[in-house]
Amino acid sequence: MFDIQNIRKDFPILGIEIHGKPLVYADNAASTQKPQQVIDVISDLYTKNYANIHRGVHQLSQRSTALYENARETVQKFINAESSQEIVFVRGATEAINLVASSYLDPLLEQGDEILISEMEHHSNIIPWQMLAERKRASLKIIPLLENGELDLETLPELLGPKVKLLAVTQMSNSLGTINDVSSMIRQAHAMNIPVLLDGAQSIAHIPIDVQALACEFFVFSGHKIYGPTGIGVLYAKKKVLEGMRPYQGGGDMILDVSFEKTEFNEVPYKFEAGTPNIEGAIGLATALDYVSELGVANIDKYEQKLLKYATVQFEAIQGLRIIGTAACKGSVISFVIEGIHPHDIGTILDMEGVAVRTGHHCTQPVMDCYNIPATTRVSLCFYNTKAEVDAITGAIKKVKELMG
Amino acid sequence: MSELRELYQEVILDHNRNPRNFRKLELHSHHANGHNPLCGDKLELFLEVKDGMIKDIAFIGSGCAISTSSASLMTQFLKGKSVAETRRYFDHFHDLVTGQELTAEDLEGLGKLAVFAGVQEFPVRVKCASLAWHTLMNALESTAKTAQTED
Numbered sequence: 001m002f003d004i005q006n007i008r009k010d011f012p013i014l015g016i017e018i019h020g021k022p023l024v025y026a027d028n029a030a031s032t033q034k035p036q037q038v039i040d041v042i043s044d045l046y047t048k049n050y051a052n053i054h055r056g057v058h059q060l061s062q063r064s065t066a067l068y069e070n071a072r073e074t075v076q077k078f079i080n081a082e083s084s085q086e087i088v089f090v091r092g093a094t095e096a097i098n099l100v101a102s103s104y105l106d107p108l109l110e111q112g113d114e115i116l117i118s119e120m121e122h123h124s125n126i127i128p129w130q131m132l133a134e135r136k137r138a139s140l141k142i143i144p145l146l147e148n149g150e151l152d153l154e155t156l157p158e159l160l161g162p163k164v165k166l167l168a169v170t171q172m173s174n175s176l177g178t179i180n181d182v183s184s185m186i187r188q189a190h191a192m193n194i195p196v197l198l199d200g201a202q203s204i205a206h207i208p209i210d211v212q213a214l215a216c217e218f219f220v221f222s223g224h225k226i227y228g229p230t231g232i233g234v235l236y237a238k239k240k241v242l243e244g245m246r247p248y249q250g251g252g253d254m255i256l257d258v259s260f261e262k263t264e265f266n267e268v269p270y271k272f273e274a275g276t277p278n279i280e281g282a283i284g285l286a287t288a289l290d291y292v293s294e295l296g297v298a299n300i301d302k303y304e305q306k307l308l309k310y311a312t313v314q315f316e317a318i319q320g321l322r323i324i325g326t327a328a329c330k331g332s333v334i335s336f337v338i339e340g341i342h343p344h345d346i347g348t349i350l351d352m353e354g355v356a357v358r359t360g361h362h363c364t365q366p367v368m369d370c371y372n373i374p375a376t377t378r379v380s381l382c383f384y385n386t387k388a389e390v391d392a393i394t395g396a397i398k399k400v401k402e403l404m405g
Numbered sequence: 406m407s408e409l410r411e412l413y414q415e416v417i418l419d420h421n422r423n424p425r426n427f428r429k430l431e432l433h434s435h436h437a438n439g440h441n442p443l444c445g446d447k448l449e450l451f452l453e454v455k456d457g458m459i460k461d462i463a464f465i466g467s468g469c470a471i472s473t474s475s476a477s478l479m480t481q482f483l484k485g486k487s488v489a490e491t492r493r494y495f496d497h498f499h500d501l502v503t504g505q506e507l508t509a510e511d512l513e514g515l516g517k518l519a520v521f522a523g524v525q526e527f528p529v530r531v532k533c534a535s536l537a538w539h540t541l542m543n544a545l546e547s548t549a550k551t552a553q554t555e556d
Binding site: 340341342343344345348349352359360361368374375403404 | 408409410412413418422443444445446447467468469470471473527529530533
């Protein structure tokens with residue numbers, strides 16, 4: 001069912017060498033590599049089908065428009081949204097969150113109100129709310145982390161007070177791997193009439209997403225973390241919510257009628273897509289989603305869980321290595337520290353072995369503060385990684401200890 | 406592995422394990438904080454300058470082997486030198502880690518600091534090696550701001 005060698009052939013970059021060693025790409029939580037199908041569809045667009053969309057009556061513009069709008073439908077189906085009108089193309093998860101902060105929450109938020117986030121959020125799900133809260137003299141409330149990297153959900157009933165205007169939380173932590181029980185969190189928030197934004201930047205590539213079942217008001221993700229191009233991402237919002245929101249940016253394509261006295265805005269989602277959008281990005285993303293669907297997200301999840309388990313056992317056997325983030329429900333992310341060796345040195349040595357990992361705070365400084373560490377080394381695996389690669393990483397970590405010990 | 410051995414020489418590993426002048430100077434004339442946001446290296450540098458001479462110099466903080474050993478070796482190197490000379494050493498050190506050509510005389514002038522020549526093969530680590538030096542320049546200019554390594 002999961003023919004790993006054939007799958008790897010779809011990703012040409014996986015065949016290259018780094019410093020004379022076969023590349024072991026284990027930085028998938030930062031960005032994923034692209035299959036040939038995605039590379040080809042972008043090339044095809046520019047060689048056969050490209051023109052601006054929603055404009056011309058000419059054939060190429062119609063083709064391009066059809067590809068772009070089909071991409072929206074592919075996204076809709078992938079996350080099981082009710083309508084493709086609920087899919088707004090943006091630059092990435094970061095822009096999606098900023099859009100919600102500015103077009104949805106800003107007009108609602110009053111002095112003394114609260115925005116509830118968690119201690120494990122990526123900076124992109126902290127800073128937009130912090131900036132907004134500062135402007136409106138509202139405050140951020142934080143769901144705390146437990147020692148094992150899970151959220152302390154016992155605090156939730158108390159935190160979900162009458163002043164909370166939005167709960168914005170990640171479905172999967174990029175630095176700890178923790179997969180949060182968001183269904184329960186959404187239920188509790190909704191019981192208090194509090195809308196919920198889910199940051200799906202990590203979860204989208206690893207677990208099946210059904211926004212109707214989740215019932216969240218907002219779901220955001222980036223294309224480049226699910227084998228698609230950079231510069232494209234998605235804001236999903238319930239249609240009713242979206243219709244009530246004010247435009248994000250002004251410009252072409254987001255209007256129906258313009259005079260210098262008054263402008264009538266276009267319907268959703270176009271109201272939020274001012275200017276010529278990232279056409280190649282949307283089409284590339286749709287191809288990536290098709291690719292993932294063909295493998296099956298559930299199959300991917302199963303394979304990655306096995307790999308995670310294997311890697312965890314291998315890494316735990318290395319003396320002095322401590323895994324940061326040991327939640328019961330985790331995606332294929334392993335953050336670790338080694339006694340006496342700084343992650344940055346580990347990163348350099350692994351790189352010389354052809355192993356690409358992320359070292360640093362992973363844009364989650366509050367998480368690092370919580371564990372009282374400056375940084376970690378993060379191995380993030382996905383469906384194109386193999387057990388042999390995990391062995392190569394383990395071997396490289398042992399070399400680090402040899403060299404620095 | 407040879408470039409790695411070149412980078413992580415025994416002197417560097419030793420100064421990482423046992424950094425010299427690793428303490429706060431309660432009495433100091435100059436002080437600055439340094440921060441490398443890329444990897445979270447943080448250091449605090451203290452100097453006691455009298456009559457234009459660096460009488461004492463020390464640091465505290467946490468960072469990778471390159472930044473810690475660089476700070477340690479820098480403090481050893483600069484103790485007893487004049488403030489007027491530091492800019493020149495800063496420039497020479499910077500040239501060394503970025504792979505610019507140095508005259509034999511200038512290289513010799515850097516003494517033990519020459520072990521950081523291996524850094525030039527690792528451009529992303531230049532910031533680590535030069536953090537202490539940027540912090541030093543900030544301290545001597547007595548600016549209150551945190552030094553950032555931007556080169």
